[in-house]
Amino acid sequence: MAEAPAFGPLFVGGFAFVLGLLVGSFLNVVIHRVPREESLVWPGSHCPHCDAAVRPFDNVPLLSYLILGGRCRDCRGPIHWRYPALELLTGLLFAAIALRHGVGWMTPVWLGFATALVAAAAIDFEHHIIPDGISLGGLAVGLVLVPAAGILEGAAPLLALRQAALGAALGGGLLWGVGFVHARLSVAFGRTFAHWPGEGEAVPKPASLDYWTWFPGLGFGDVKLLAMVGAFLGPAGVLQCILLAALAGLLLGLVWMAVRRRMDAPFGFAPAIAVGALATVLLPGLRLPLL
Numbered sequence: 001m002a003e004a005p006a007f008g009p010l011f012v013g014g015f016a017f018v019l020g021l022l023v024g025s026f027l028n029v030v031i032h033r034v035p036r037e038e039s040l041v042w043p044g045s046h047c048p049h050c051d052a053a054v055r056p057f058d059n060v061p062l063l064s065y066l067i068l069g070g071r072c073r074d075c076r077g078p079i080h081w082r083y084p085a086l087e088l089l090t091g092l093l094f095a096a097i098a099l100r101h102g103v104g105w106m107t108p109v110w111l112g113f114a115t116a117l118v119a120a121a122a123i124d125f126e127h128h129i130i131p132d133g134i135s136l137g138g139l140a141v142g143l144v145l146v147p148a149a150g151i152l153e154g155a156a157p158l159l160a161l162r163q164a165a166l167g168a169a170l171g172g173g174l175l176w177g178v179g180f181v182h183a184r185l186s187v188a189f190g191r192t193f194a195h196w197p198g199e200g201e202a203v204p205k206p207a208s209l210d211y212w213t214w215f216p217g218l219g220f221g222d223v224k225l226l227a228m229v230g231a232f233l234g235p236a237g238v239l240q241c242i243l244l245a246a247l248a249g250l251l252l253g254l255v256w257m258a259v260r261r262r263m264d265a266p267f268g269f270a271p272a273i274a275v276g277a278l279a280t281v282l283l284p285g286l287r288l289p290l291l
């Protein structure tokens, strides 16, 4: 571990919290616009009720919502509580990561990782897709930045590179294997999936790429997301993440069923993966790569 300047925990946690609020505010834009393939920068934020542009001083994370009493300044239409909630969540996550990992090279990597996970979870929850820009983009970034930050913190270069590559292969490979076997068994036993890949669509032929990525009941986006998670957490970390994600998925599914009062609610796996990955980053005693 490199010699770190002596910042007090209150300063480090507070700085990370404010940074998290700002990133959370940007994530609100990402989560709304990326699945709709809209520009992230233009046009600026508008009220969904009266279309008035949001003034810069009304766009302060969390504070503006509280000052405006959760209503648009122009038409008094309600602002959804999930915007300040996501800002607060990201702020608290950033503070927790900074306090857990201190000031070091890996801390900004974990902050970026958390940002990608929150975006993937929220977009999957709402739209049932995980954009490749987050999963594959995050995988590419992770394979480079995680070993780089690890080496700067004193890890052996070859070990650091191997851990990231192995983690990515294990994370993506495990879920791909489960999905592939599940799909083959389902076909063998004559089960049909009305919702995937399309109603009444024929099973892809083994010669086609689709055959290898056709996962009824499990999106291939989850495979790509877990490969990305593996690059950041390493082989031991991604295994812990999968176990925690399975538990979290069960709990989230039960809560969802209780709230919706029905069993068939489709529920993306990305929120559970995000919970498992963030728990692996935050909980003391869990093994991280390079440690």
Ligand SMILES: [Zn+2]
Pocket (backbone or CB within 6 Å): 047, 048, 049, 050, 051, 052, 072, 073, 074, 075, 076, 077
């Ligand atoms: Zn308005």
